[in-house]
Amino acid sequence: MARLPRPLWPGTGHLDPVLRWLVHDGYGFHQAYFHTGTHVHRRVRDGRAARYTGDGPYALRAADQGMGRALWFVGGTDPDRVAALIESFPEGRRADLYAGVGxxxxxxxxxxTDELRRLRDRAGRHGPHLAQGSAFGxxxxxxxxxxxxxxxxxxGVLCGTDAETAARASRDLRPETLGAEDPERPWYEVWRARLADEFARREGGGAYS
Structure with missing residues (x-):
């Protein structure tokens, strides 16, 4: 979508009802990675994919999750540089950005290990979102x-557990029985929120190392 002329953009309605938001994740990654000055340093939000696919406001959040993935590379995998980039964005966008970074x-x-601990510490209250992204990874x-x-x-650092346990939590919490979808909280976001809540619960119990 980021490379094709807009008339050739595909719709998303026929895609997997949970995973279709990854289209917007990928779009956000592309825009942050290849147009860094505009979308990272000037923090301009590209709403074209959300508008022309008809996917609405949540598509912007999914794009921010992809932007977070790009920020890990834009910041040279340096946790302080990456966190500083995220902190330059409005507070309401940071949880999704940290999820992508994770x-x-x-x-x-x-x-x-030490750098990942600094990243976790800089994430602060967004730590469960960082862990959610880590589990997806x-x-x-x-x-x-x-x-x-x-x-x-x-x-081990971001989720407080081994990779298989983190991945299993991701699999176990994926919505299976899908009914009517809330446009502002689609099934993909339900999944992400469940996983973030699970890691928040574990953190509260001292599971993070």
Missing amino acids: LAATYAGGAD AEARIRAGLLVPHTETAT
Whole structure:
């Protein structure tokens, strides 16, 4: 979508009802990674994909999750630089950005244990969202049969558990019985919120290392 002329943009209504929001995640990643000055440093929000697909406001949040993934690379995997970039955005966007960062830090790596702890500390109250993204990253690695040591390191710090346990939580909490969808809280967001709440509960019980 980011490369095609708008008349060629596909619709999303025929896609998986839970995962279709990853279209917007990918769009946000592209815009932040390839148009960094506009979308990261000037924090301009590109609402075209949300508008022309008809997916509405949540599409902007999904795009921010993809932007968070890009920020991990824009910031050179340095936790302080990445956190500073996120903190330059309005508060209402930061949870989604941290979720994307958690996924990228877990899937792609680039930080050691001490750096990941700094990232977790800088996330503050957004820690459960960071953990949610990390669990998604672990599940992606495990599902592909590509589990690597840096993924274990990341889930140990960001989720307070090993990669398989984090990935299993992601699988177990995915909505299975889908009814009418709330446009502002689609099933994908229900899934993400369940997972973030689970890690918040574990953190409260001292599960984070």
